[in-house]
Amino acid sequence: MTTLHEVAADPGLPGRPPRRRPSGSHVAGALFVAPYAVFLLVFGAAPTCYALYLAFTKSGQGFAGISNFSHVIGDFRFGPAVAHVSLYLLSWVIALVVLVVVLAIMVHSVGMRWLSGSLRFVYYLPGALAGASAVLLWLFVLDPSAGPAGPLLRALGYHTFSQTIHPTHLPYIFAIISFWTGAGGWILVMFGALNNISPDIIEAARIDGASRFQIAWRIQLPSLRKWIAYMVVLSLAAGTQLFVEPTLLSQASQSIVPNDYSINQLAYQYAFNLNDFNGSAAIAVLLLVVALALSALFVWRGGLFTTEER
Amino acid sequence: MTTVRRRGAARRQDASPGPQGLRVGSLTGWSGRTVTGAILLVFVVFFIVPLIWLLLAMTKSGGALVRQGPFSFGSWHDLVANWDQLTSFQDHAIGQWLFNSAFYSVAALVLTLVISIPAGYAMALTKFKGRRTLLVITLVVMLIPNTALVLPLFLEMNAVGLVNTALAVVLPYSFYPFGVYLAYIYFSSSIPGSLLEAARIDGAGELQVFVRIALPLAMPIIALVGFFNFVQNWNNYFLPFVMLPSSGKYPVQVGLSTLLSSTTAFNPSAAGSGSIELPTLALATVVSVLPVLIIFLFSQRFLVAGLTAGGTKG
Numbered sequence: 001m002t003t004l005h006e007v008a009a010d011p012g013l014p015g016r017p018p019r020r021r022p023s024g025s026h027v028a029g030a031l032f033v034a035p036y037a038v039f040l041l042v043f044g045a046a047p048t049c050y051a052l053y054l055a056f057t058k059s060g061q062g063f064a065g066i067s068n069f070s071h072v073i074g075d076f077r078f079g080p081a082v083a084h085v086s087l088y089l090l091s092w093v094i095a096l097v098v099l100v101v102v103l104a105i106m107v108h109s110v111g112m113r114w115l116s117g118s119l120r121f122v123y124y125l126p127g128a129l130a131g132a133s134a135v136l137l138w139l140f141v142l143d144p145s146a147g148p149a150g151p152l153l154r155a156l157g158y159h160t161f162s163q164t165i166h167p168t169h170l171p172y173i174f175a176i177i178s179f180w181t182g183a184g185g186w187i188l189v190m191f192g193a194l195n196n197i198s199p200d201i202i203e204a205a206r207i208d209g210a211s212r213f214q215i216a217w218r219i220q221l222p223s224l225r226k227w228i229a230y231m232v233v234l235s236l237a238a239g240t241q242l243f244v245e246p247t248l249l250s251q252a253s254q255s256i257v258p259n260d261y262s263i264n265q266l267a268y269q270y271a272f273n274l275n276d277f278n279g280s281a282a283i284a285v286l287l288l289v290v291a292l293a294l295s296a297l298f299v300w301r302g303g304l305f306t307t308e309e310r
Numbered sequence: 311m312t313t314v315r316r317r318g319a320a321r322r323q324d325a326s327p328g329p330q331g332l333r334v335g336s337l338t339g340w341s342g343r344t345v346t347g348a349i350l351l352v353f354v355v356f357f358i359v360p361l362i363w364l365l366l367a368m369t370k371s372g373g374a375l376v377r378q379g380p381f382s383f384g385s386w387h388d389l390v391a392n393w394d395q396l397t398s399f400q401d402h403a404i405g406q407w408l409f410n411s412a413f414y415s416v417a418a419l420v421l422t423l424v425i426s427i428p429a430g431y432a433m434a435l436t437k438f439k440g441r442r443t444l445l446v447i448t449l450v451v452m453l454i455p456n457t458a459l460v461l462p463l464f465l466e467m468n469a470v471g472l473v474n475t476a477l478a479v480v481l482p483y484s485f486y487p488f489g490v491y492l493a494y495i496y497f498s499s500s501i502p503g504s505l506l507e508a509a510r511i512d513g514a515g516e517l518q519v520f521v522r523i524a525l526p527l528a529m530p531i532i533a534l535v536g537f538f539n540f541v542q543n544w545n546n547y548f549l550p551f552v553m554l555p556s557s558g559k560y561p562v563q564v565g566l567s568t569l570l571s572s573t574t575a576f577n578p579s580a581a582g583s584g585s586i587e588l589p590t591l592a593l594a595t596v597v598s599v600l601p602v603l604i605i606f607l608f609s610q611r612f613l614v615a616g617l618t619a620g621g622t623k624g
Contacts, residue, residue, distance in 0.1 A: 026437060027438075028438075029436030029437055029516075033433065033438070036429035037429075040448070046462075047462035051461070102349070103350070109346065122354050127541065131546065133599045137595055140592065244548065272552075
């Protein structure tokens with residue numbers, strides 16, 4: 001319980017003046033969040049603080065200032081890794097926002113229930129194959145000699161596996177894999193949010209003379225805003241983690257794809273090959289700062305906390 | 311969202327049903343529907359074709375996979391042969407990996423639900439000191455990439471001697487701010503506070519309000535959080551990769567990479583008695599996702615209906 005109050009009683013943020021509320025509610029609410037607060041401390045706050053501690057110290061030498069950071073940033077592999085991940089993030093998030101919203105609105109406009117349900121099901125199905133399974137499947141897909149996209153790949157001029165996974169293609173390949181596995185889940189979420197819009201409103205707009213496009217743009221899209229921001233935030237956070245895709249691709253390509261392709265792979269190399277946990281933590285902290293900075297912008301712009309202001 | 315509703319409600323009041331509206335409504339008809347249909351169909355192909363190919367690939371022999379067309383059928387005989395090759399790999403390692411995955415995922419799933427549903431509820435519909443602070447912290451921690459914490463978590467677990475035990479993955483899996491936030495959004499947007507207020511005025515205790523009123527209405531979000539959590543646990547690669555160094559403790563996702571490195575097509579140096587052929591790797595991929603796939607087949611209707619039925623508020 002003390003742990004909870006350490007988290008809960010922190011007056012760090014400008015809270016609103018407490019409204020009139022039923023007595024007893026305080027204690028009950030605190031009890032309901034207590035287990036979560038404990039896990040938050042032990043598996044969220046503690047490792048984060050530890051990463052910060054490691055990043056600013058050198059083992060056996062105490063405080064190290066920013067030397068760990070300058071060391072990893074100066075690493076010749078760091079710049080390329082950042083470029084790879086940035087390009088991947090950019091293409092993935094744009095594809096996600098545009099296509100998920102368009103597909104969700106389109107699926108929502110399908111009148112036949114069985115068809116709409118089947119579409120959502122088909123789109124979601126690949127979600128079962130996240131992680132290593134999805135990467136393995138895409139290793140097959142990208143293989144022109146045996147995979148399902150063979151004819152297409154050969155038509156595009158790629159005849160061997162090593163041609164399709166040419167390093168310049170990789171950010172887009174990883175973006176496609178991520179989209180393939182993740183988009184369906186978000187389509188489900190958006191679809192649910194679209195169903196939350198009262199049919200009366202759509203009907204009223206239609207009677208007022210709004211076209212399908214206007215309804216989508218003026219009514220449906222604004223009501224998805226919160227969820228889109230949420231999707232972007234989570235995707236950016238997840239995307240900076242890029243690890244399993246390049247790791248397995250590296251394994252399968254006889255090192256055409258290097259094992260330090262992504263930022264996280266580099267962090268892993270630091271920790272487990274160079275035994276430099278401080279350098280590794282420095283990379284982790286850098287990733288964290290970037291993800292937070294990007295996300296804060298979207299949280300602020302996307303109105304994720306609108307329920308708070310009611 | 312509130313602004314949309316308000317705008318919509320205002321609109322509804324001055325909406326004058328005239329013949330003009332009907333005309334525009336029907337104009338969007340044919341061409342719009344064709345474009346929509348075409349786009350939806352393209353994505354059906356994109357999402358489903360790799361899966362169909364995978365199911366076909368596991369029924370072929372290694373030679374047939376390359377020689378035959380990508381969408382030809384194999385044979386039962388080859389499927390059995392592939393299965394034999396898969397199970398004999400490192401003496402039924404695949405069975406052990408599957409069991410490990412199931413155990414880690416289910417244990418973490420139960421813990422996650424017990425922790426995150428009440429927490430989301432409390433943040434949305436009860437008042438306690440520091441509620442907003444906790445919300446912001448949740449969002450912030452949720453945004454921290456999991457992998458950024460893998461290494462520090464490894465050192466933390468190492469310090470308490472839990473590395474290479476199930477707890478080293480189950481406990482971190484059960485810390486699931488995404489689920490808390492999802493539950494928070496659901497409770498705050500889909501369950502009217504006035505409903506709970508009414509029950510409180512009628513004399514129901516806080517626990518009763520939660521168990522009798524909020525929980526029954528929360529089944530959709532429980533299913534959703536549970537499902538997302540299970541899938542994420544099942545598919546997690548990096549954390550078990552670091553935490554569980556011995557092959558006997560691997561979940562199936564990490565096991566797959568062992569199979570991949572024994573596949574001669576992708577790693578020619580693996581040629582030998584214990585090597586794996588492409589169709590066997592395809593079979594292993596199918597086996598590795600089968601539990602998630604099956605659960606999804608059965609819970610999909612409930613999941614979708616659940617999430618969409620959440621919109622009681624209008």
